[in-house]
Amino acid sequence: MEVEIPRDFLMDADDQVQSPLFRLPLEVRRTIYELAFREQAIDDGNYVKGINDESFIVDECQDQQDSVHNAQEFRTLHNWIRPGCTTRLKSETALLRTCQLAYMEASSLLVSTMELKCYQGYGPRVRPSRYLKRLTDAQRSDVHRLHLFTQVRDFDRNGAWLRQQLEPVAKSLQHLTITLRDLGGAPGTPMLLNPYQSGVANSQAMAQYMKKTERGEELSIPPASWASSFAFFPALKTLTMELEDEEGRKIELESLAQWATTWKFPLGGNQFMSSKTAPSSRAWRRPRPQYDEELYGSYKPHPRIITWTIRWDAPPIRTVANDAASQEETMATATETDDEPLLQRPAYDPRLGGLNSIFAHADESSLRQLAEWGVI
Known part of the structure; x- marks a missing residue:
């Protein structure tokens, strides 16, 4: 983690010209530092013994009860454990201890190469704003990548919620991923997410805006909508949203994902983030828990989860001169x-x-x- 370096520390740093590393251009050295700090999975660091990313694989040819990926039964599995969140990660920091010059050049990259994970509703940590405020000022200024896991009922109830939660890293954030879980909520509840509506979305308004999009009408984002929050992140380059729900809402979810590719999120200076690639989807299923069939009857596998991924990109940054x-x-x-x-x-x-x-x-x-x- 970066800390303030005393001036005499910098002045005393050896130029290290005898080292092949420091004879390389700075841009090349920075790439080497980023690769050295890249997070790696800890051996045997799974949050639950026997559960890894392969445990969530859906085998279309077998029932989950017979799947080799789900043969390992577990007693408890927290809801936040999912593909990509099954094991602890670490970054090697030995390079920072080699010399003053290496520390001076590379310390800020330690945090900037990480993707911080924040959870709202349920998860292993406190709500995002409290978690981010625990970082030092120097660390917050180096946060470039963040993954937020939340639910729609928390996400769109208050249009200012997103920017309030991420305010500690608003100026430095460059790549934001938001996973919206349980879009439909209770069984039979329609899937609701609408950037053109302030407050909680409703199915009638969503249907109207979808028709307007089909007719090619120009739609605007209300200032009080959750979709206006991205204008408060001046360094933001990419936004990725994962929309997921149970397989029973597969058609609705795909329709929502296709509509989402038409959304344009306002940024500062009359610029917008837009989606330039087709959305992608994947299916996964939570592994089987320990189950007493004699006591509870025959086991019914968890329903498949369908996840659609959409990405938006900010326009290229212009130079100081207008052209x-x-x-x-x-x-x-x-x-x-x-x-x-x-x-x-x-x-x-x-x-x-x-x-x-x-x-x-x-x-x-x-x-x-x-x-x-x-x-x-």
């Missing part, structure tokens, strides 16, 4: 009219980290701006 032509014109004018000698680019300094790359590629006008700000 490339105006930027080139500014550079040309500065070159022709300035009588001052060209600024000398700073020499490479390992203590400057990513600034070395900026100094090496900045144009002349940008260098002058950096000089005016006192950076160089």
Whole structure:
């Protein structure tokens, strides 16, 4: 985890030129750090002994009672244990202890390479906002990936709930995944999720908006809707939503997923996140618990769960200049009219980290701006 580094610590860092690692470009070293910090499953670290991702595989050719993946019976299995959430993960941090320079360059990447998991309703941790506030300021500024597990009744009841829960990492969050469980709720309850409606969605309004979409009408997101929350995450690049429910609502779920690909979520600066790829689906089933058939009668397998995944992408980030032509014109004018000698680019300094790359590629006008700000 990143901590504040004293200035004398940075000044005393050896440039490590004898090391092959530090003779590589900074961009390459950062890639190496990210690979080194990538989370790996802990051997025998399953939350429940004998339960792993394969335990949730659905074999279409066999009844679940005879499936080899579900032969291991268990006594209890929490609802939050599911594919992708069956074992503890760890990141190796030995690299940070090798030298001051490695720590200085790589410490911030430790958190940024992780995908934090937050649970609302039921799960292994407290609600998202309390969990995220436990991180230090430096750690929160490095959170780039987050996976939120919640239910629709928590998600759309209050349009501000999402941004309130994720507010501690709002400025740094780049990739957000939201898994919405039990969309239908009780048996027979229609599947409800509507970005164009403030408050709890209802089937009548959803049907109307679906028809408007089919007619090609332009729809707007209300400011009080949950769908307006993404404008409060200025660094957000991708949004992934997993919509899942029991197999009995398979047709409804697919219809909702296809409609969701037409949604456009507002961002700052009159920009929108949109879906550019077709949604994908998968099926899984909770493994069989220990069961006394003599006491309770014949065992009925858990229903299959269908999960649809949809991804939205933010538009590419524009440069500081409004367009490339105006930027080139500014550079040309500065070159022709300035009588001052060209600024000398700073020499490479390992203590400057990513600034070395900026100094090496900045144009002349940008260098002058950096000089005016006192950076160089």
